[in-house]
Amino acid sequence: MEVIYGVKFFLSGDIIRPRERSVMLLNHRNRLDWNYFWGALAHATSPPAHNLKIVLKSGIRKFPGLGWIMQMSCFLYIHRRWEEDQRLMNNVLGYFRDIDHIFQVLLFPEGTNLTPETKKKSEEFASKAGLPPLDHLLHPRTTGFTFLVEKMRNSGLLDAVYDVTVAYPKTLPLSELDLIKGKMPEEVHFHIKRHPASELPETEEGLRTWINGLWREKDKLLKTTLQQGHFPEPGAEIPNPRLHSSYLAVLFWTPLTLGMTYLLATWWVVQWWCLTFSVVFTVISFATDGIQHFEVWLHRRELTRRAKTE
Numbered sequence: 304m305e306v307i308y309g310v311k312f313f314l315s316g317d318i319i320r321p322r323e324r325s326v327m328l329l330n331h332r333n334r335l336d337w338n339y340f341w342g343a344l345a346h347a348t349s350p351p352a353h354n355l356k357i358v359l360k361s362g363i364r365k366f367p368g369l370g371w372i373m374q375m376s377c378f379l380y381i382h383r384r385w386e387e388d389q390r391l392m393n394n395v396l397g398y399f400r401d402i403d404h405i406f407q408v409l410l411f412p413e414g415t416n417l418t419p420e421t422k423k424k425s426e427e428f429a430s431k432a433g434l435p436p437l438d439h440l441l442h443p444r445t446t447g448f449t450f451l452v453e454k455m456r457n458s459g460l461l462d463a464v465y466d467v468t469v470a471y472p473k474t475l476p477l478s479e480l481d482l483i484k485g486k487m488p489e490e491v492h493f494h495i496k497r498h499p500a501s502e503l504p505e506t507e508e509g510l511r512t513w514i515n516g517l518w519r520e521k522d523k524l525l526k527t528t529l530q531q532g533h534f535p536e537p538g539a540e541i542p543n544p545r546l547h548s549s550y551l552a553v554l555f556w557t558p559l560t561l562g563m564t565y566l567l568a569t570w571w572v573v574q575w576w577c578l579t580f581s582v583v584f585t586v587i588s589f590a591t592d593g594i595q596h597f598e599v600w601l602h603r604r605e606l607t608r609r610a611k612t613e
Contacts, residue, residue: 304342305549308487312342315539316495319344321353323462324405326451328514329469330440330521331411333477336469340409343467343493346543357409358447365588367581374584374593379408385446391592393454398599400458401606408451412443412514416477434515439525443518445511452510456500464503466496468521472532490542494524494534 304310319327329336337357344353357373361380364370374380379395381388399406415421417440425441428434434442455461470492476482504513524534533540566573587594 304339304487305545306553308485309489310339310342310487311490311542312339312346313490313492313533313539313542314343314346314495315493315534315536317465317497318349319347319353319407319465319495319497320463321348321350321407322405324455324460325407325463325465326448326455326461327355327407327409327465327467328412328448328517329409329467330525331413331416332469332471333416333475334479335476335482336411336416337409338482339469339488339491340467340493342491343469345546345548347493347495351546351548354404354406355409356406358411358451361592364593365585367585370588371584371594374588374595377595377598380593381447388447389450391596392450394596394599394603396454396458396460398602400460401602408455410448410451412445412448412518413441414444415441417441435519437518437522439529440518440522443514445514448514449507449510452503453507456503461500463500464498466498466517466521468494468524468528468534470494470525470528470534472529492528492534492539494528494536494539 305312319325329340344355345351356376356378358379358381359373361382364374364378364380377395377399379392381391398404413421413425421441426436429436429442432442452461452464471488471490472492473490474486474488476486476488481487504510528534563573567577584594587597591597
């Protein structure tokens with residue numbers, strides 16, 4: 304994005320510590336926020352590394368290529384059926400605990416991106432719940448957030464919660480079609496605020512109140528940001544310099560992509576390998592909740608076997 308499309312990233316606030324387990328809360332302005340967040344992570348982490356898992360709608364796991372990669376990376380897919388989602392997330396988080404895995408979870412508390420239709424539904428919900436209106440955000444859905452925080456905290460897997468705010472002061476892309484058309488934002492602005500786990504409320508109700516208050520403050524911050532073109536923190540108007548690793552990524556992936564395309568077009572071994580891989584992952588994606596849960600099942604099976612032999 305930086306090298307080819309010239310997208311500039313502006314970051315302010317705290318750095319992200321990749322060696323701690325955390326929940327990251329990001330407002331959902333469009334369908335591409337997660338894509339630009341990769342760029343923010345490259346700039347915001349110190350040292351520059353992370354192990355991010357995104358909470359996504361379950362249908363995305365069926366998407367050829369990208370959805371399969373996310374399965375292998377143990378992303379958290381949800382069905383919007385809470386009992387089932389709770390069971391699946393419990394299994395994956397329990398697996399991370401057992402293997403002492405350091406990871407970060409990206410959650411979009413609003414549940415969907417901001418559109419006129421979703422804004423109307425959010426306002427109707429707020430009116431019934433007695434919540435004040437928001438101008439630049441949807442009201443957060445608190446069930447998933449409180450579950451993640453309580454589960455990770457009780458399992459010793461939570462060091463901090465990061466409140467991340469994204470803003471697009473100039474061009475605002477809305478969907479994947481905009482990416483295909485080359486409609487990229489000239490600037491993407493991120494503000495990051497770290498909240499240590501020790502400072503979070505202890506109760507579920509306290510967490511609900513906390514995130515609703517956080518979203519009201521975020522809405523005020525976005526109002527100021529969109530008016531002046533950048534976040535109000537000193538230095539937020541200065542873009543982060545391009546990373547040298549961005550050029551390395553282009554140098555690595557360009558010949559690899561061209562080479563694999565050539566082999567796919569000319570060598571029957573690669574053609575059969577791709578076909579077999581595609582069939583296997585298509586079956587797994589439609590018939591199960593994803594290959595990551597097969598990994599979890601194998602782990603639990605091994606634990607059971609060890610317990611019987613001891």
